[in-house]
Amino acid sequence: MMFFSKSCEYALRATLFLARNRDQKKTGVQYIAEELNVPMHYLNKVMQTLVKNNIVSSSKGRNGGFYLTDEEINLPLINVVHAIDGKDVFDQCGLGLKECSNAHPCPLHDDIKAYRENLKLALSENSIEVLSEGVSDGKTFLAN
Helix, strand or coil: CCCCCHHHHHHHHHHHHHHHCHHHCCECHHHHHHHHCCCHHHHHHHHHHHHHCCCCEEECCCCCEEECCHHHHCCECHHHHHHHHCHHHHHCCCCCCCCCCCCCCCCCHHHHHHHHHHHHHHHHHCEHHHHHHHHHCCCCCCCC
C-alpha cells in the first residue's frame, strides 16, 4: 500500500487542525504538537515548509503562531501533499519497486492504482475547509 511520509501525515493533520481552530486566530506549534501528539521540533520544520509553500501563514512574536487565511483554507488538501512529499508521490509503486508501470506491473499494481487515483481525486476536489468540517463536528478525528 502507498503511504505518505510521516512529515506529510503531520502536515495534513496540522493543517486540518488549524482549519478546525480557525477562530483562535494564531496557534503556536507547541499547542498543535501537544493536541496532535506529535514531536514539536519535527512539526515546526514541517510547518515552516507549509509556510514557504503558501499553504499556511505564520507570524512571529509573543502573539505569533500559525494560521490560515481565507485563501489558504480554500486550497485543495492535495497542495499539502505536494509541498511535503512532492507531486510524484501518487506515481510510486505500492511495494516500493523502482520500476512499476502498466507495462511492467507489480502484483498489486492495478489495485493500488485505483486506490491511489481515488485518494488523489479526494484530496484534489476537497478544500482544507471542507475536510476539516467533520473534525469540527466530532465525526472525524486528528489524534488518538
